[in-house]
Amino acid sequence: MIRFDNVGLRYGSGPEILRDVTFHVHPGSFHFLTGPSGAGKTSLLRLLFMSLRPSRGLIFVFGENLADLPPAGRAALRRRIGIVFQDFRLLDHLTTWENVALPLRVMGQTESDYADDVTDLLHWVGLGNRIHAYPETLSGGEKQRAAIARAVIGRPELLLADEPTGNVDPAIGNRLLRLFVELNRLGTSVIIATHDYALMDQLEAPRLMLHEGQLQVGAPQMGAR
């Protein structure tokens, strides 16, 4: 599903943020991407959702070499990927419901087709009473959940999440993790970037560990710290 071959990344003429990153993500897998702050987790995720181009190496997403992909092809691939940003990226002039429905609207679905799904999902993530609220009135945790709901509403084949539980209390964090696990059981590959060891310890999943720009693939572990 995803393959990185000796990928390197540098911003401008600065030092390499990522060096010789090589790994595979298989369909239906669940990975944690971890490492200290500044290790390059967000940059790696940005490479995955095609927001950055690597300085060297090859990236294959759904079998497509991103170096050869035209912009139209990138849009088609992104529809198969759900993304949760660390800074949420909700659109302030749309309600919570409209934000969550955005990927389906972009796919060309009609509102009557997805209205119930969006409402049900918002209830599930605990935002049933904030459906018509605008993002600026939501708390950090509520924005986080709205962003997650937007990422998963289209049942993506790959879910990328950058610190998805960073702004929520442990109970909501566990609930969101269950949502990710449930999606994974339904066939979605999941990569969660986090340095929340408590979260990682709850699930036996391989850990992609970034340290000083280099990646090590750790074996699945649970409760180890």
Added chain:
Amino acid sequence: MSFLSDIKDYPWTSLLAGILPARIAARLPERFQAPSSQIVPPASVAGRALTVVIAIMTFLACLTAGGVYMVHQSASAWVDDIASEITIELNPLNTTDVEKKMTLVALFLAKQPGVTRVKPMSADDSAKLLEPWLGSTAALSALPVPRLIAVEIDRSNPPDMKVIENALNQNFEGVTLDDHRRWQSEIKTITRSTALGGIVVLGLVAAATIAVIISATRSAMATNRGIIEVLHFVGANDRFISSEFERHFLGLGVRAGLVGALAAAVTFLLLPFLLHLLGGGAVTEAETRRLLGTGELDIWGYLLLVVIVVVVAALCTITSRLGVFRVLKSYA
């Protein structure tokens, strides 16, 4: 065909809300309100200043097109008029009995094949023709003002002008024939020049509109860069993003176009009165009327204003589309 689908899908009922000031628009029934869930906020694309600029451009385009149309109509009517007439000019100098000579010439002309009507003009009629330039004065009667005979010809079976001219020269002294060809040629030259000038002005207005829309598109995209990024991340292609901007520019074009065209229509409605009020005296008024006719625009002229609104709306939409694609290409 996407332009047509944009037109079909556009929330037309909300246009009224876009034209009216916000306080009044808020009191309109819900179906006339602008949809609240547009992905790109309308206010971030088409501000009031941009609407005013496009409205002024449309107003200028409508005035130019309407003016050219009016001149063309007036000139066509004039050419038609003078093409079916010839004028015989009788020099009163060295003629003892001008009235008798006028009658003889008129009788001679009436007998010619292809002539349908002969109308000798009295000395008073000739003086009236000079009134706009010389005024109403008794001194005119003392001047050797040429006498005129208006001759209507059958345009389907016109007479041979050369034959008539030769016959007049042989039988009457001091009589000349004017078949108005020089006038027709000059009117056509003036009409073509006016049309060309109008096309140049329309071209400049279109160029200015395109430049304004390109600038507005870039500005709107810079303002909404965050929204564009989110749209990209949720899988929107350039066509989808472009349509979100286009619908605002289509609305802007229609709103501003209607305001500009309406203002131009009111100007044309008031033009006959304005010509009278601002005529600046009999001569200027007479000349302006010769150029513009009565100053009234007919139904086809008003339809031309509607066409200009459509063109302005299309120009806004297509320019913004090309602009959005260009900026998106630079983002890639």
